[in-house]
Amino acid sequence: MIKSKLQDITFIFLVRLDSVDRLENLLAVTNFLKEKFETNIHVLECAPFNNGLLDRLLDKSIRYSFQEDNDPILHRTKYLNQMIRMVETQFVAVWDTDVLVAGNQILDAIKLLQNGESDVVYPYDNRFLETTAIIRKLFLKENKFEVLDANQKKMKELYAPNPVGGAFIIGTKKYTESGLENEDFYGWGMEDGERYYRWLNLGYRIKRMEGPLFHLSHGRGLNSVFHNSDQQFYKRKEVLKVKRDKSISSTRKKMSLIINTSNDESVSYPY
Numbered sequence: 001m002i003k004s005k006l007q008d009i010t011f012i013f014l015v016r017l018d019s020v021d022r023l024e025n026l027l028a029v030t031n032f033l034k035e036k037f038e039t040n041i042h043v044l045e046c047a048p049f050n051n052g053l054l055d056r057l058l059d060k061s062i063r064y065s066f067q068e069d070n071d072p073i074l075h076r077t078k079y080l081n082q083m084i085r086m087v088e089t090q091f092v093a094v095w096d097t098d099v100l101v102a103g104n105q106i107l108d109a110i111k112l113l114q115n116g117e118s119d120v121v122y123p124y125d126n127r128f129l130e131t132t133a134i135i136r137k138l139f140l141k142e143n144k145f146e147v148l149d150a151n152q153k154k155m156k157e158l159y160a161p162n163p164v165g166g167a168f169i170i171g172t173k174k175y176t177e178s179g180l181e182n183e184d185f186y187g188w189g190m191e192d193g194e195r196y197y198r199w200l201n202l203g204y205r206i207k208r209m210e211g212p213l214f215h216l217s218h219g220r221g222l223n224s225v226f227h228n229s230d231q232q233f234y235k236r237k238e239v240l241k242v243k244r245d246k247s248i249s250s251t252r253k254k255m256s257l258i259i260n261t262s263n264d265e266s267v268s269y270p271y
Helices: 020-036 053-057 076-084 103-114 133-142 145-150 172-177 191-201 229-244 248-261
Strands: 004-015 037-047 063-068 091-095 120-122 128-130 167-171 206-208 213-215
Touching: 004 020, 004 076, 004 103, 020 037, 020 053, 020 133, 037 076, 053 063, 076 091, 076 172, 091 103, 091 172, 103 120, 103 167, 133 145, 167 172, 191 206, 191 229
Parallel strands: 004 037, 004 091, 037 063, 120 206, 128 213
Antiparallel strands: 091 167, 120 167
């Protein structure tokens, strides 16, 4: 198979291996990307200690990093910002460990960015499909994307009608100018919505590709659910505040503060 060359983009994956499912999903997704593209992939694993397993199993062309982290809650936004600051390519793809889209959807998304026709691209339409455990197992066994494509009608739609998580591609400079990830969001949930409305407020051109995103099923541990009701309430409040605030100057001021303080280890977070 002739691989498409995507040297101007870096796919970044942040992972905590909280289950065998998570490990299998990450290997399946990164292997899919390596089979389709000559590109850059960076995986950052956060855990109390490095057992060396993931480093041994990943394709050797993938950049692997480890961060010691004893917090049971994965501060996803903080670590994503650290990863993005290490990106040296023109574009960056922020990718969940458990999601897949067709190769042509990725290529078409990147072309839009390369041609200056969009600032942000979600490489899927409004279909965020949960594979189910049975179809996931069949896909892993057959190692064929067609298994997912052929079974769409058996899958459940998540986050309808306008999902904004899972995967997105953006110019690295544009991402930085928008304030990167909002580190006030600690743990799982809703940072995708805050980010999306912030981009809208900044006037970013956001486009979608035709075709679904497939979410490989996995168990829901502490880092796949809201870990307390106060945190859930705070996040909903923040998302609604950004959604209602149409002032670009206000958004820029807030995100400039986040950029300037996110490297300060003394900054406190709400949970």
